[in-house]
Amino acid sequence: MNYVSTRDNSYTVTAAQAIFQGLSHEGGLFVPESIPSISAQTLSELAEKSYIERAEYVLSLFLTDFTPEEIKECVTNAYSNKFDDDQPAPLSSLVGDKYFLELWHGPTCAFKDMALQLLPELLKVSMRKVGGAKKAAILVATSGDTGKAALEGFKDVEDIKIMVFYPENGVSPMQKRQMYTQDGNNVSVVAIDGNFDDAQTGVKKIFSNKDYEEELAENGYVLSSANSINWGRLLPQIVYYVSTYCDLLNSEEISVGDKINFCVPTGNFGNILAAHYAREMGVPINKLVCASNDNNVLTQAINQGVYDRNRDFFATNSPSMDILISSNFERLVYQLVGNNSQKTNDLMVQLNAMGQYNLDSDVLEKLKQGFWADFCTEKQVLNTIKTVFDKYSYLCDTHTAVAVNVAEKYIEATGDKLPMVVVSTASPYKFVASVLDALEADHNGLDDFGKVDLLEKISTMPIPTSLSELKTAPRRFDINCAAEDMIDEVKKFLS
Ligand SMILES: *Cc1c(COP(=O)(O)O)cnc(C)c1O
Numbered sequence: 001m002n003y004v005s006t007r008d009n010s011y012t013v014t015a016a017q018a019i020f021q022g023l024s025h026e027g028g029l030f031v032p033e034s035i036p037s038i039s040a041q042t043l044s045e046l047a048e049k050s051y052i053e054r055a056e057y058v059l060s061l062f063l064t065d066f067t068p069e070e071i072k073e074c075v076t077n078a079y080s081n082k083f084d085d086d087q088p089a090p091l092s093s094l095v096g097d098k099y100f101l102e103l104w105h106g107p108t109c110a111f112k113d114m115a116l117q118l119l120p121e122l123l124k125v126s127m128r129k130v131g132g133a134k135k136a137a138i139l140v141a142t143s144g145d146t147g148k149a150a151l152e153g154f155k156d157v158e159d160i161k162i163m164v165f166y167p168e169n170g171v172s173p174m175q176k177r178q179m180y181t182q183d184g185n186n187v188s189v190v191a192i193d194g195n196f197d198d199a200q201t202g203v204k205k206i207f208s209n210k211d212y213e214e215e216l217a218e219n220g221y222v223l224s225s226a227n228s229i230n231w232g233r234l235l236p237q238i239v240y241y242v243s244t245y246c247d248l249l250n251s252e253e254i255s256v257g258d259k260i261n262f263c264v265p266t267g268n269f270g271n272i273l274a275a276h277y278a279r280e281m282g283v284p285i286n287k288l289v290c291a292s293n294d295n296n297v298l299t300q301a302i303n304q305g306v307y308d309r310n311r312d313f314f315a316t317n318s319p320s321m322d323i324l325i326s327s328n329f330e331r332l333v334y335q336l337v338g339n340n341s342q343k344t345n346d347l348m349v350q351l352n353a354m355g356q357y358n359l360d361s362d363v364l365e366k367l368k369q370g371f372w373a374d375f376c377t378e379k380q381v382l383n384t385i386k387t388v389f390d391k392y393s394y395l396c397d398t399h400t401a402v403a404v405n406v407a408e409k410y411i412e413a414t415g416d417k418l419p420m421v422v423v424s425t426a427s428p429y430k431f432v433a434s435v436l437d438a439l440e441a442d443h444n445g446l447d448d449f450g451k452v453d454l455l456e457k458i459s460t461m462p463i464p465t466s467l468s469e470l471k472t473a474p475r476r477f478d479i480n481c482a483a484e485d486m487i488d489e490v491k492k493f494l495s
Contacts, residue, residue, distance in 0.1 A: 001064045003030040003231065006334040007348065009341040014065045016126035019119075019232035022225045027348070028341070030231045031331050035280040036061035038242065040256050043283070047246040051088050052079050054246060055118075055239045061281075062235055066125060074121035078236075082106060082117055084464075089114065089240040091247045091421070095394045098407060099421045101244050101262075104397075108178065109427035109464050110320070111271065112149035114240060115233040120153045120160065122232045123224070127159070136224045137216070137494055138162040139206060141199035144175040145320050145426070147189075148182070150226040155184025162226075163188045163493050165199045165486060172319070173448045174430060174467065181473035188493045189477040192486065202486040212487065221494060228270040229327050237274030238281075244421060245283050253419065260419045263289035263407035265399045266298060267321035269328035271423065276332065276370065286418050290373040291406035293318045293381070298326055302373035305364035308356040317378050317434040318398040320426070325351075336363045372414070376405040385428075385438035395459045398431045400424040401438075429455065429467050 003018040005011045007028030013021065018030035038061070046054050055075045056068075063071060079088050084105040092100040106113025127136060138160060140150050147164040154162040166179060168191040179189045192199050206212065207223055216223065226233070241262070248254045262285060264272040272290055279285040292299050294314040301307040309324040316322055334344045336359070347357040359367065376384070384401040388394050396404060403422045411420065428435045432451045436443045441458055443451050449471050456463050481489050 001036070001062060002033045004033055005029070005341065006031055006330050007341055007345040009339065014129075015063045015231070016065050016129040019122050019126040019230060020130045020224070022227065022230045026345075028345070029229050029327070029331050029334075031334060032062060035277060038281045038283065040282075043242070043245060044249065044256055046242065047249040049246075051239075051243055052076060054243045055079065055236070058239045058242055059235065062238075063122075065129065070125050074118060074125060077121050078118040082113075089243055091244055092394070093251075095388070095392045097411075097420065098404070099248075099419065100394070100396070100400070100424045101240065101421050102424045103240065104425060104427045104430075106149075107152045107466055108145070108148045109430050109467060110145040110149060111423075111425040112145050113152070115228075115236040115270075116146075116149040116153035116226065118153075118236040119226060119230065119232045120157045122235075123160070124157065126232070131222060135159045135161070135221050137221050137490075138224050138226050139203050139490065140164045140226050141196065141203045142166050142171070142179075143196040143319065143322070144171045145430075146226070146228070148175065148178040151179065151182045151184070151187050151189070154226070155182065155187050157186065161186045161188075161494065163190065163490060165190050165192050165203060167191070167195045167199055168193055168480065170196050172431070172433075174432065174470070177448070177470050177473075178467075180475050180477045181470055182476060188479070188489075190479045190481055190486070190489050192481055192483050194483040198483040199486075202483045206487050206490055209487065212491075216494065219494070228268050234270055234274055234277075234328070234331075237271055238277050241275045241278035241285070242281075242283055245278075245285075248419065257284055258419075259284045259286040260421060261285070261287045261289060261410075261416065262421045262423060263291055263403045263410065264423045265291045265318065265321060265403040265425055267323040267326065269298065269326040269332070271425070272371075273328045273331055275423075279370070287372050287410070287416065288370060289403075289407055289410045290371055291403040292373065292375040293321050293402050294375065294377060295322050295324055296375035297324050298329070299373045299375045301329070301359075302367060302371050305359040305361070305367070306356065307351065307359070309351070310355040317381055317431070318402050320399055321402065332367075333359070333363075336366050372410050374406045374409045376402040380405050382434070382438040385435060386440070389439060389459070395428045395435070395461050396424060397426040397428040398434050398438075399426050427464055427467070428459070428461070429463055 005024035005028035103111035350357040
């Protein structure tokens with residue numbers, strides 16, 4: 001199976017090349033030329049199997065240039081002994097009238113682990129296939145979750161080095177600590193004076209520095225990215241939608257062919273797009289409910305067909321969804337306009353120049369058939385956490401609460417009675433201050449770990465070991481630089 005660019009579909013690459021390259025040269029994203037299908041029979045068979053076996057099957061459909069042995073090794077390295085109870089994506093039994101798909105049982109307690117544990121494995125194999133003996137240097141700008149998940153995924157991976165830049169004053173104390181205590185002999189972490197945009201702009205500048213690219217090539221290095229626009233980050237996410245359907249079959253909550261809904265807390269549109277691909281493959285999914293916070297650019301796009309980023313940016317209590325340019329939406333647009341890359345390119349050029357574009361009415365109709373969208377305010381996030389905890393003793397984080405709230409709005413608006421799976425994307429301990437606020441617990445004057453202990457006392461939910469271990473983990477990185485000097489840090493690191 002080949003992959004094409006959303007902005008020029010005459011440009012065709014193999015899966016390995018798509019993963020190695022990340023982004024197409026004209027700025028488009030790689031998508032599979034066609035979506036493979038999965039039959040009801042196969043879903044029943046997969047229901048008997050483990051997560052790793054299900055992942056092997058799904059990956060084999062998309063990575064036709066990988067051998068079965070390569071896929072098996074990638075998946076095993078990524079998912080065995082890395083997740084609580086060896087269950088990467090456990091589904092809760094009914095909480096009220098909803099299921100929770102918990103994607104935060106990995107090393108960094110957020111759903112980014114699902115993809116970033118596997119991406120390094122896929123990249124290693126892809127490099128072998130495409131790039132010969134080259135080494136890769138991964139540069140990441142992060143607003144919190146991605147940086148840590150990428151560090152954990154890439155640490156000690158042979159022939160790859162990774163450097164993460166985070167805004168000194170733009171991440172939570174727990175997230176900062178997760179990063180500056182990072183172990184591994186091929187990693188580096190730098191705090192920059194500036195915000196997330198400065199970090200991201202700095203990284204992009206390094207990527208487009210041709211002189212430096214040549215200098216690196218002489219030393220055998222290629223720059224690469226662990227961003228969510230890489231196909232190698234999207235593909236691992238398709239697996240857990242297939243796997244959830246299998247789990248529901250297995251526990252006899254549904255029968256073969258029954259439809260279910262998912263509600264996904266959305267930022268860059270990667271997670272929910274993976275669910276859409278699972279549906280396109282034939283997993284019986286009815287609606288995908290797109291849940292946003294106050295940065296509700298997607299709510300407007302899906303309800304009105306107008307993608308408009310000319311709006312105020314809000315820093316909310318679900319920070320990993322504070323985003324106005326949902327890059328992966330481009331992949332859906334490409335499909336909805338009939339795989340027309342010229343049209344997709346025109347829309348994206350318009351977005352770049354004017355900050356907005358409109359979808360034609362027939363395209364909007366198709367979009368609405370598959371998706372339903374609404375948003376949740378910060379106050380509603382806190383109320384939702386409290387209500388769910390009081391009623392069901394189930395504790396969710398702020399991002400998951402956005403999805404719970406919007407799932408309720410969907411059910412109320414449509415009366416849809418199909419099973420609803422809420423995608424739970426982070427451990428509540430990662431956003432402990434907001435969760436304590438929601439529970440109306442007084443945490444004034446407590447330090448980070450005091451807050452964590454308080455939440456454990458109230459909730460009786462155990463603290464993830466990877467977070468409690470941070471309390472005594474030594475600080476390894478104390479590098480600080482101005483945004484303009486980021487390249488000097490990269491040079492020092494790679495020389
Ligand atoms: C990244 C993230 C999201 C948003 O996911 P997208 O794939 O960007 O839509 C939601 N919740 C948490 C906790 C995240 O880290």
